[in-house]
Amino acid sequence: MAWAVAGAILTVGLLTLYSRRLAIFASGFVVAVGIVLLIATVLLGPTIDHTNEAVSADARIDPVACPDTSRPIAIIFKNEGQKTVTKVAYSLIGRAHGHSTIAYRAFLRDDKIIEGGGGSHSCHELSPLNFAPPRPENIHPERYDWSIDVSLVDFAA
DSSP, X not given: OHHHHHHHHHHHXXXXXXXXXXXXXXXHHHHHHHHHHHIIIIXXXXXXXXGGGGEEEEEEEOTTTOOOTTSOEEEEEEEOSSSOXXXXXXXXXXXXXXXXXXXXXXXXXXXXXXXXXXXXXXXXXXXXXXXXXXXXXXOOGGGEEEEEEEEEXXXXX
């Protein structure tokens, strides 16, 4: 935002050296655009629908929920909103314990229907191709901290 304001001021300043009439026209245009952006962000900002934030997700190693050792990651979704969820797109992210760098990332989708106030869980397998280089020869999921980044939620009409 600051770059746009600085660019507009610089442009109007350079136009002033070339032509005062053109600079006045450009100043009016910059003010009009600024007013439109102000109205869009201040007045319309609170009306944005934040229903996607009602869906939360968690990923962890859970041998009780996922007894199959080939699918060790339990992914749990909770719909804390009123609307029914029909699809969720998300990333399963793994970071080595004590590190902030992402070592594993898988882009996934789930089409289980989750009623408002309900939840869902599934078990996920790990693909060696989704690990960042150098890829581990033997995968030990318990050596990673798992999290979910929800990118898209689709609701029933």
